[in-house]
Amino acid sequence: MRLSLLDRSRTRAGEPDPAALTRTVERAKRAERLGYHRFWVAEHHAVPGIASGAPTVLMAAVAAATERIRIGSGGIMLPNHQPLVVAEQVATLAALHPGRIDVGVGRTPAFTEPVRRALRSDGEDGWDDTAFAADLRELRSYLDGTGPVTVRPRPAEAPPLFVLATGAGLRVAGDLRLPVVVGGPVLDDRAALDGYRSRAGDDAYVVVSADVLIGDPELALPEAWALAAARTTGEFPPLEPPDPGRRTTERQRAVVDRALERTIVGDEDTVAERLDELVERTGADELLVTSSTWDGDALAESDARLAAVLSGVTGHVP
Known part of the structure; x- marks a missing residue:
């Protein structure tokens, strides 16, 4: 089982945004030492809780x-970009770091209407499966050298393309025989995953995305609170310290409870048991951990303990 990390450069209350980017780079260096397979970053625009708006x-x-770990995007949102521009940026990275660059792409539009306008994006309007598939084909053609124009620098080897997929995205990825990254409710939809594998055939590859933390269950609270705030106020905020006695509305409490249920958190035995169940249920080829928390030291310890669990050497830090 390959183990990878997605870091969204989460900001923290009372800190300047650049601190989040510095932590991302430091986390990647630790992940490489711990033997993680990939380290991916995200694309979010004008979100107070996330400093990563320019993934490339x-x-x-x-x-x-870093020196060895694969670096990628989780993901670049194609509604916001021209495929040729994405290909040129990725090709430049691949030329500078050969054999280490991944391209994860998605179709999620910007979160708010003002941001969509600023990006000159139509959002959901006009962005259907056909348009997404066409842009994926175009992007792949530039990366593998079969497109109508030749991207420079010409990659010696086409960087692998991954699709961040929902149910509809799974069908598109399957028809294009591309690997997928799935999370959330899709993990419980065995029919959708089986349909993807049937379409993709021997090229099927499923990366399962999940929030995983080894340590005190309270580590999961800051992210759950932020999600509850986003669902009730429309703004995804910076992380705040955990406070079990924090006052929330009934609606916010329901969101927090659902988020905590989805988070795999606890000691090594608890996490290993739940991961075994997740892998059995989804047939995952790779695990992409997306967790974050207020306490940076606790997050670093969790990353190390998780790497040890997945390597079968609990307590050992490579």
Whole structure:
């Protein structure tokens, strides 16, 4: 089982945004030492709780600070970009860091209407499966050298393309025989996963995304609170310290409870048992951990303990 990390450069209350990017680069360096397979960064625009709005720029910084671990995007949102521009950015990274660059792409539009306008994006309107599939084909053609124009620098080897997929995205990825990254409710939809594998055939590859933390269950509270705030106020906020006695509305409490149920958190035995069940249920080829928490030291310890669990050497830090 390959083990990878997605770091969204979460901001923290009372800190300047650049601190989140510095932590991302430091986390990538630790992940490489711990033997993680990939380290991916995200794309979010004008979100108070996330400092990563330019994934290829951050990928460049992470790749320059590491030596072996694969670096990628989780993901670049194609509604916001021209496929040729994405291909040129990725090709540049692949030329500087050969054999280490991944391209995860998605179709999620910007979160708010003002941001969509700023991006000159139509959002959901006009962005159907056909348009997404067409852009994926175009992007792949530039990366593998079969497109109508030749991207420079020409990659010696086409970086692998992954699709961040929902139910509809799974069908598109399957028809294009591309690997997928899935999380949330899709993990319980065995029919959708089986349909993807049937379409993709021997090229099927499923990366399961999940929030996983080894340590005190309270580590999961800051992210759950932020999600509850986003669902009730429309703004995804910076992380705040955990406070079990924090006052929340009934609706916010329901969101927090659902988020905590989905988070795999606890000691090594608890986490290993739940991961075994997740892998059995989904047939995952790889686990992409997406967790974050307020306490940076606790997050670093969790990453190390999880790497040990997955390597079968609990307590050992490579």
